[in-house]
Amino acid sequence: MIRRHHRLLDRSSWAALRGRLAAVAGVVALLAAVLTGTAAGTASAAPATPPAASVPSAPSAQLAGAGWICRGTPVPPGYVVTAYDAGHCNGAGGSYVQPAQDPLWICASSPIPAGYVLTDHNPSSSPCLGDAWLMRLVTDGIWTCAGSPIPAGYVMTGHYRTGCRGIGSWFQQPAAPGLSICPGNAVPAGYHLGTYNSAGCAGLGSWVLLRN
Secondary structure, three states, X not given: OHHHHHHHHHHHHHHHHHHHHHHHHHHHHHHHHHHHHHHHHXXXXXXXXXXXXXXXXXXXXXXXXXXXXXXXXXXXXXXXXXXXXXXXXXXXXXXXXXXOOOOEEEEOOOOOOOOEEEEEEEEEEOOOOEEEEEEEEOOOOEEEEOOOOOOOOEEEEEEEOOHHHHOOEEEEEEOOOOOEEOOOOOOOOOEEEEEXXXXXXXXXXXXXXXXX
């Protein structure tokens, strides 16, 4: 009887032990699942490395305001060239660029941002090592130099042969029905040309602008 009771206790103890082991294994599995899920969540929440395209280019990074760029470097949008120096960039030459503003003298090879026109000319500008142009925002009724941009919606309606220090100047206005426009204008959308006047535009000829 004693031996049989001893064997029963052994079986009972073994069953309890197996239950404890199973419980421990379950806890371990649960912890592993929790830790694995946490790691995965952390990895997905980590910030991705920015693509190379989102990193500012050297010109943009160094041109938060006005500054020098080396020869061959593109002028950032909205900026203009206002001076040159052959000694910059270890002798390769550089351009001084700054945000466009009204008014501002710019060098001959500078880009001209949209909405600006050229209203005066200096053929011997020291900062530009030659030609420079006075850049201004276009307004209703402004004299501009020959070769100036014609902003969208504007037309040339007058000509002064000796204006702009001898190179000629043109009067710009917003397009409107009944205006007589000079040669060289693109016909604005929604308009067509009417009667021609050979004496118009200081003898260059002109056409009446009419609505379609």
